[in-house]
Amino acid sequence: MKIRRLTNEERPTLSWPIQGYAFERSPMSATELEKYQEHLPYHEGNVTLVAEDDGGTRAVVSALPMRQNVRGGVFAMLGITGVATQPLARRQGHVRALVTRMLGDMRDEGYAVTALYPFRPSFYARFGYVGLPRPRTVRFSPADLGELLRADLPGELRWQRIREGYDDYRAFTERLLTSRHGFSLLPDHRAVQLRDRDDRWLVTAVADGEVVGALTYTIDGHGGTLLGEDMLTANPLGRALLLQFLARHVDQVDRISVVVPADESPELWATDLAIQSETRVVFPTLGAPMARVLSVEALRGISVGPGRVRIEVVDDPYVAGAYLLDGGSDLGAGAGAGAGAGRLDVTPGAGGAAASVPTATLTAAGISALVYGVLDPDELPLRGFGDVPAPAAAQLRSLFPRTMPYIFADF
Structure with missing residues (x-):
């Protein structure tokens, strides 16, 4: 199985037939297919990966290059969409391989966060995504x-x-x-x-x-x-x-x-x-959004409260490692920050952190839930998102106060 990135001109013949089968009335009439072609200019900047073998295209994943405000900082956000598999190729791991490649490639290209609307949240939870509130x-x-x-x-x-x-x-x-x-x-x-x-x-x-x-x-x-x-x-x-x-x-x-x-x-x-x-959440047609962090270091400078804690992110190919998070550093005012807000400093490795600095072990979903403000540190162990001792929970709660994210764009 080969994974490659499509050109825009290849979409009508290689990716859209599979995505159309998954998300549109099917089969489409010739008139509907012709009308579909008019959408091509609106996909010019999208990234689409396909899984192919000798029999043709088996699965497809698309992503939109978006922007998102995360606690006052505006970051490059990857909006995952159009995840689909040809019926005879389903349950064979093709989508898992495509999403894994997409997230890794886009992280390397500078995307700090990613979001999507899931057909089934438990599937994307395996990739470190955490649920966000639906409007x-x-x-x-x-x-x-x-x-x-x-x-x-x-x-x-x-x-x-x-x-x-x-x-x-x-x-x-x-x-x-x-x-x-x-x-x-x-x-x-x-x-x-x-x-x-x-x-x-x-x-x-x-x-x-x-x-x-x-x-x-x-x-x-x-x-x-x-x-x-x-x-x-x-x-x-x-x-x-x-x-x-x-x-x-x-x-x-x-x-x-x-x-x-x-x-x-x-x-x-x-x-x-x-x-x-x-607020209606119905799968697979009306899911609440999910999001995750693709780079902890890229979050340096977001608006946070006071606090100092060491985290170890585990079981993740993108952000695994140790980080010292410090809300006491003054890195300058970020966009959308409140008056007197602190700025997050991130030190990778954190091997030199003082023994008195509390430590928490988090999954990618755990750190994402805190950054997006949707879960309290005490909830993370209950969800399987990490091990957070009380001293670390106090620091994380101060650093990342609960706040309600609002994903405006529907994609």
Whole structure:
């Protein structure tokens, strides 16, 4: 079995047939296949590996070169997608070999973190991935926003087709990338598909000449539902302006649906607002995201609390080794860091660490869970993610306070 990287021109004949069989209605008609070819420019910068033998392509894994905010630092993130195997070649280890090669190659090319949406989390847990929260879908009646409709808010609203407002929308997401933990962005070559499809409305909230909120949406019909996607806000004013816009649809739609981060509290948006909030996780079609760290040293400079601890990462081909983590070093202000935040210093090896420095043994999922802020150190042994004595747990808890990552891009 041979593993190699495809060119973009090879995708329609070598990778897309297998990925289409796995993720699309199958078999596709000739018209559908021809339409599929139009997507080629949006994959130009993607990385795709295939496993081949004399019989042809057996399995495929693709990755998008993305960016992600991790505790104030913006890093090259590898978004794994399109993992598929030809039916007769399944359960033979081809995907395992492809993912192993992909992660190793991309780590060597400078990718510090990676994320994906799993068809089965236990499969990717073997690669060191740890689960992250899925955003919530919130549904409510526009009639419940009457108080906001009557409010005199500073700022203005702009309403456009997405093609018209795409540049402002993209610029706003770039700003959020620097300030929101976990926020990730698709590469330009893929993101412009939203603009080119032009099948959504865009409303933006503007205050003092700056975009402070944005929402893309569609309406499924008169008396139906306004289907919003991620409600992106920079501050409470941006959210209030967007909600005021939604309130104006009281005589047009019966319900409004928007997507918000897992740490949002929509029940507090308005006094008489009745909501239905839901987080659905269904496999293989609607998994919660997973992520992992590909380089501990690359995290130097992220925003952390005070603390000093030695960790030994085990059973991993990418980050195994010993590291001294120190939150007392002042390495300069990083993007999106809070006032007075500490900066992480990472010393590989850590052989010279003082005997008084506590030590924890972690798996790749264990260090990833701490960095992303989704688990407390005391939870790691319970999940099989490491051995964390109490003194080390105290230091790790201080270094990596719990925080809720928000992966914006769906890939």
